[in-house]
Amino acid sequence: MKPFDFYAPTTVDEALELMHKYQDSVSVIAGGTDLVLELNEYKATPAVVIDLKKIKELNYIRVEDGVFRIGAMATHASLAADQAVKEKVRILHDATRQVGSPQIRNLGTIGGNIAQSSVAGDGLAACVTLNADVTLRSVRGTRTMSINDFLAGEGAQKRNILAADELLTEISFPVPDTKHTATAFYKLAKRKSLAISVIGGGMVVTVDDNGVCTHASMRGGALGRYPMHFADCEALLVGKKLSYAAMLETLPIMHDQILEANRSRPWSVFYKKEGAQGVFKKLFADILGQLGIEEVQE
Amino acid sequence: MNKITVHCTVNHKPVAVEIDPNKRLLDMLREDLNLTSVKEGCSEGECGACTVIFNGEPVTSCCVLAGQAEGADIITLEGVSVDGKPDVVQQAFMDAGAVQCGFCTPGMILTAEALLAKNPAPTEEEVKQAMSGNLCRCTGYAKIVEAVLLAAERARGGV
Ligand SMILES: Cc1cc2nc3c(=O)[nH]c(=O)nc-3n(C[C@H](O)[C@H](O)[C@H](O)COP(=O)(O)OP(=O)(O)OC[C@H]3O[C@@H](n4cnc5c(N)ncnc54)[C@H](O)[C@@H]3O)c2cc1C
Numbered sequence: 252m253k254p255f256d257f258y259a260p261t262t263v264d265e266a267l268e269l270m271h272k273y274q275d276s277v278s279v280i281a282g283g284t285d286l287v288l289e290l291n292e293y294k295a296t297p298a299v300v301i302d303l304k305k306i307k308e309l310n311y312i313r314v315e316d317g318v319f320r321i322g323a324m325a326t327h328a329s330l331a332a333d334q335a336v337k338e339k340v341r342i343l344h345d346a347t348r349q350v351g352s353p354q355i356r357n358l359g360t361i362g363g364n365i366a367q368s369s370v371a372g373d374g375l376a377a378c379v380t381l382n383a384d385v386t387l388r389s390v391r392g393t394r395t396m397s398i399n400d401f402l403a404g405e406g407a408q409k410r411n412i413l414a415a416d417e418l419l420t421e422i423s424f425p426v427p428d429t430k431h432t433a434t435a436f437y438k439l440a441k442r443k444s445l446a447i448s449v450i451g452g453g454m455v456v457t458v459d460d461n462g463v464c465t466h467a468s469m470r471g472g473a474l475g476r477y478p479m480h481f482a483d484c485e486a487l488l489v490g491k492k493l494s495y496a497a498m499l500e501t502l503p504i505m506h507d508q509i510l511e512a513n514r515s516r517p518w519s520v521f522y523k524k525e526g527a528q529g530v531f532k533k534l535f536a537d538i539l540g541q542l543g544i545e546e547v548q549e
Numbered sequence: 550m551n552k553i554t555v556h557c558t559v560n561h562k563p564v565a566v567e568i569d570p571n572k573r574l575l576d577m578l579r580e581d582l583n584l585t586s587v588k589e590g591c592s593e594g595e596c597g598a599c600t601v602i603f604n605g606e607p608v609t610s611c612c613v614l615a616g617q618a619e620g621a622d623i624i625t626l627e628g629v630s631v632d633g634k635p636d637v638v639q640q641a642f643m644d645a646g647a648v649q650c651g652f653c654t655p656g657m658i659l660t661a662e663a664l665l666a667k668n669p670a671p672t673e674e675e676v677k678q679a680m681s682g683n684l685c686r687c688t689g690y691a692k693i694v695e696a697v698l699l700a701a702e703r704a705r706g707g708v
Binding site for chain 2: 252253254255256257259280282284287288290291300302304328353354357358444445
C-alpha cells in the first residue's frame with residue numbers, strides 16, 4: 252500500500268470538512284471489502300483515508316412515516332438480519348443475505364456497495380429495482396435523488412455522480428404494501444458462497460384489488476454496466492391481470508434486449524439469455540406466491 | 550505519512566500499537582503483535598484464513614485497515630485456549646480429525662467459536678452456512694462440520 256494519512260471522524264460534519272479539504276486525494280473507507288484490496292494492489296493510491304466506521308449516525312435501519320431509511324454504514328449482515336426488511340422488502344433481504352460470505356457481510360456496507368457501483372453489485376441491483384432514493388451530503392449541502400439518476404456515469408472509471416468530497420449518507424424508499432406489492436431477488440452464481448453474481452435479477456410488482464398489475468420493475472444485475480432495465484417487459488405487464496402465463500410472455504422481449512446489449516460480446520450471449528430467463532422464471536414464481544395469486548411448480 | 554496509535558483489546562488484553570496507517574489488521578496482528586496464527590491466504594477476502602473475531606463477529610482481517618481496529622475487541626486463535634490447554638472447539642477439531650495441513654484451521658476454529666457463542670445448538674445446515682466463508686483446500690469439509698457439531702454437543706454437556 253502507498254503511504255497515507257488516516258482519519259477516523261465521529262460525525263458526518265467532521266468527515267465532510269476533511270473530504271472538502273483533501274478533495275481528490277481522499278478515499279473514504281466503510282467496510283473495506285472493496286477498498287482495502289484496491290489499496291493493497293496499488294489500484295487505489297489516496298494520500299488520505301477517512302474511516303466512516305466511527306460515525307454512529309450513519310449506521311441505522313429504521314421505518315419512519317411509511318419510509319424505510321437505511322444509513323450508508325448498515326452492513327449486509329445487519330440488513331439480512333433485520334426483521335422489518337425480511338418481512339417487507341424481500342428483494343433487499345435476499346440480495347444482502349447472499350453477498351460474499353459471512354465475513355464479508357459482517358464488514359461490507361450497503362453504502363459501499365452502491366458507491367462502488369460495480370456491475371455485479373447485489374445491493375445496488377436490489378436498490379435500483381426498488382427505485383430507491385439516495386441522499387448525498389457535502390459541505391455545500393444535501394441532495395436526494397433517484398438511484399437511477401445517481402448512476403448516470405461520466406467516463407470509463409466514474410460510474411456515479413458522487414463528487415470527490417461527497418458522502419452517500421442514506422438510502423430510502425416507501426415501505427411496500429405487501430398485500431399488493433411483492434419484491435424478489437434471485438442470484439445466479441457458480442457457487443452458493445463466495446461467488447460473484449453471474450446474474451442478479453430483481454423484480455418488484457404491484458397489483459390492484461382485482462389482481463391487475465399497476466406497476467412492474469424488472470432489472471438484471473451483471474448483464475451490463477448498470478443493472479439492465481427491462482422497460483418493454485414492464486410495459487407488457489402493466490394493465491394485465493397478473494399470472495404466470497402473462498409473465499412468461501415478457502421473456503422473448505427480454506431475450507432480444509440481452510442479445511442486442513451484448514452484441515459486442517457474442518460469446519456471453521447464449522449463456523446470459525438462457526440464464527436470465529431461468530432467473531426471471533424463479534422471480535415470477537416467487538412474486539406470484541407472495542401475492543397469493545398462483546403456485547408455480549417448476 | 551503520520552503514524553497512528555491503535556488502542557484495542559486483543560485476546561482479552563488492552564493494547565496500544567503505534568503503526569503506519571497503510572497496514573492491514575492482518576499485518577498488525579502478525580507483525581506488530583506476533584500473533585502468527587492469523588494466516589494470510591488469498592489477501593482478497595475469499596479464503597477466510599485470516600479470519601479473526603472482531604466485536605463478536607468473524608471478519609477477514611485482510612479487508613480491514615489497522616486504524617479501523619481502534620476500540621475493537623479482537624480474538625485470534627491465541628486467545629481461544631484456556632490456560633494453554635485447547636478449548637472445546639480446538640479439542641473437537643483434533644478428535645474429529647478435522648485438521649489436515651492446518652493452514653485454514655485457525656480461521657475455521659474462530660468462525661466456529663463465533664457461531665457457537667451465538668447459537669450453541671446449530672443444525673448441520675447452520676454450521677455449513679456459518680463456515681461458508683472459510684475455504685479448505687485439503688477439501689476436508691465433512692470432518693470440519695463434524696467437529697463443530699461435536700464441539701457444540703460437548704459444550705452443551707453431552708458426550
Ligand atoms: C470475497 C468477496 C466477496 C464479495 N462478494 C460480493 C457479492 O456477492 N455481491 C456484491 O454485491 N459484492 C460483493 N463483494 C464486494 C463488496 O463486498 C461489496 O461491494 C461491499 O458492499 C462494499 O462495501 P464496503 O463497505 O466494504 O466498501 P468499501 O470497500 O469500504 O468502499 C467501497 C468504495 O465505496 C466508497 N464508499 C464507501 N462508503 C461510502 C459512502 N458512504 N459515501 C461515499 N463513498 C463511499 C469507498 O471510498 C470505496 O471507493 C465481495 C467482496 C469480496 C472481497
